[in-house]
Amino acid sequence: MRAVGFTINGGQFSVFARPIPQPGPGEVLIEVAYAGVNFAELQHWRGDFGPAETDGDIPGLEAAGRVVALGDGVTGFDEGQAVTAYLPNFGGYAEYVVAPAAFTYAAKDLRLDSAAAAPTVLTTAYGALVGSGHLQPGDTVLIHAAAGGVGTAAAQIARALGAGTIIGTVGSAAKVEFARSFGYDHIVVRNEFPGTVSDLLDGAGIDVVLDPVGGATRAASIDLLAPFGRLVAFGDAGNHPDLTLPVQPLWKNNRMVGGFNIGHLARHAPQLVTRFGQAGLDLLQTGAVRIDITGEVPLADAKLALDQLAAGVNRGKLVLRVR
Ligand SMILES: NC(=O)c1ccc[n+]([C@@H]2O[C@H](COP(=O)([O-])OP(=O)(O)OC[C@H]3O[C@@H](n4cnc5c(N)ncnc54)[C@H](OP(=O)(O)O)[C@@H]3O)[C@@H](O)[C@H]2O)c1
Numbered sequence: 015m016r017a018v019g020f021t022i023n024g025g026q027f028s029v030f031a032r033p034i035p036q037p038g039p040g041e042v043l044i045e046v047a048y049a050g051v052n053f054a055e056l057q058h059w060r061g062d063f064g065p066a067e068t069d070g071d072i073p074g075l076e077a078a079g080r081v082v083a084l085g086d087g088v089t090g091f092d093e094g095q096a097v098t099a100y101l102p103n104f105g106g107y108a109e110y111v112v113a114p115a116a117f118t119y120a121a122k123d124l125r126l127d128s129a130a131a132a133p134t135v136l137t138t139a140y141g142a143l144v145g146s147g148h149l150q151p152g153d154t155v156l157i158h159a160a161a162g163g164v165g166t167a168a169a170q171i172a173r174a175l176g177a178g179t180i181i182g183t184v185g186s187a188a189k190v191e192f193a194r195s196f197g198y199d200h201i202v203v204r205n206e207f208p209g210t211v212s213d214l215l216d217g218a219g220i221d222v223v224l225d226p227v228g229g230a231t232r233a234a235s236i237d238l239l240a241p242f243g244r245l246v247a248f249g250d251a252g253n254h255p256d257l258t259l260p261v262q263p264l265w266k267n268n269r270m271v272g273g274f275n276i277g278h279l280a281r282h283a284p285q286l287v288t289r290f291g292q293a294g295l296d297l298l299q300t301g302a303v304r305i306d307i308t309g310e311v312p313l314a315d316a317k318l319a320l321d322q323l324a325a326g327v328n329r330g331k332l333v334l335r336v337r
Contacts, residue, residue: 017108018316018334019072023061027317030070035105035112037085042118044099048130048310049106050076051319051332052163053226053251058104059320073316074106077113078121078130079336088115096121098129100137100291102280107316109336116288117280119295128298131163131305131331134276136294137287138248139168142224142274143175144293145286146246151176153221156211156238158183158231159251160201161193161329163305168224169196170303171294177222181214183207183231185326192329196304208234219243229254241268248274251326306330 017030037043055073057063078098081091091097098121099113121129142164143149155172159165160182169180182198184190193201202210204227211220219240225232226249236245236259250256259271280287297303308330311319319332 015109016313017072017105018313019070019107020059021066021068021070023066024059028070029314030072032072032108034110037083037088037112039086040088040115041085041112042081042088042091042097042099042115043083044077044079044097044111044113044118045082046077046106046109046111046336047079047126048077049074049313049334049336050131050134051316051323051334052076052134053249053323054134056320056323072105072107074104074108074111075101076130076132076134077101077106077111077336078126082110085115091115091118091120096124096126096129098124098133098295100133100276100280100287102277107313107334114284116284117291119291122299124298127307127310127333128305130333131307132295132298133291135163135167135305135331136171136298136303137291138274138276139164139171139224140294141276141279141286141290142246142248143168143172143222145290146248146272146274147222147224147244149175149177149222152178154178154215154218154240155180156183156220156223156235157181157198158204158223158225158227158235160184160196160198161189163331164224164226166193166196166306166330167294167303169198171297173197174297174302181211181220183211189329204231207231208238211238222246224248227251228257232257236269236271239267239269242270244270244272246272246274307333309333310335
């Protein structure tokens, strides 16, 4: 099969020829039609997940296509069925991939490009809001990187779960209208944050913050929390030095800082990945959540998609067309 990857972190992307993988117990072999593109794949390529294997790393956290074969013990899927999967061990930038059956979902009536763009962002957005952020109906929510894959999904999931005011921040004015179309009440360009957000809230605090940006954005967001407000850190797109937080301001101000990490959850509480992923996909199936595919590139040009993420100019979701 054809796959795309790299042998040196940050190095050139190459097309590799690889044997078609075989599904082990509890796994599903998928013939990939589309692979979703995620910021985490940029981090993988840069080396944030460790050095590349000498024979090459194939990135790709999500893919959709048709079931080709089932490993021992797998039930509930038919050969030829359209599915989409979260891939905790990467490998989605390829013509075939093996996925845990527990993280493989029926694509039902979904287009395969939208399905491919769904499992990682929906699981992350749902898990960050509900699992870590303990979102309650009526809560005020602030979402950074509002126009991105996770950000566009998170606003819609928060709305579907009964959130009150939902505010997003974006890196540039060019993203404001796009982000607003996902149901945000207000979109603020990040260089006007936190001042504009404080003004909008008129002194009230925020109950749940989703923060994949880090740095000064994270520090300022903590200061905006309402009593018992929760900040969920789940990325560091800006590659800032880690925050060193004193604990005293947390207990003096009734604040909580938590985290979300889908890979850790897949290893230590896989049933929660399945639950959050299925809940997010159910909202996609009913139309409560939509995913906008803003760009499609051929598998061999995967690096072009990652370049857009590195430049921070992407909106919505990019996908790789594999066949
Ligand atoms: N912990 C987890 O389990 C988990 C899982 C999935 C994703 N994530 C994280 O969630 C975030 C969103 O992921 P995604 O795949 O949906 O990506 P995305 O939001 O579609 O794209 C990343 C966005 O990050 C923002 N950004 C801020 N500073 C940046 C910088 N210095 N360089 C580039 N971009 C910058 C940009 O939006 P603005 O222009 O609006 O700033 C950019 O569009 C990422 O940080 C990712 O690492 C975490």
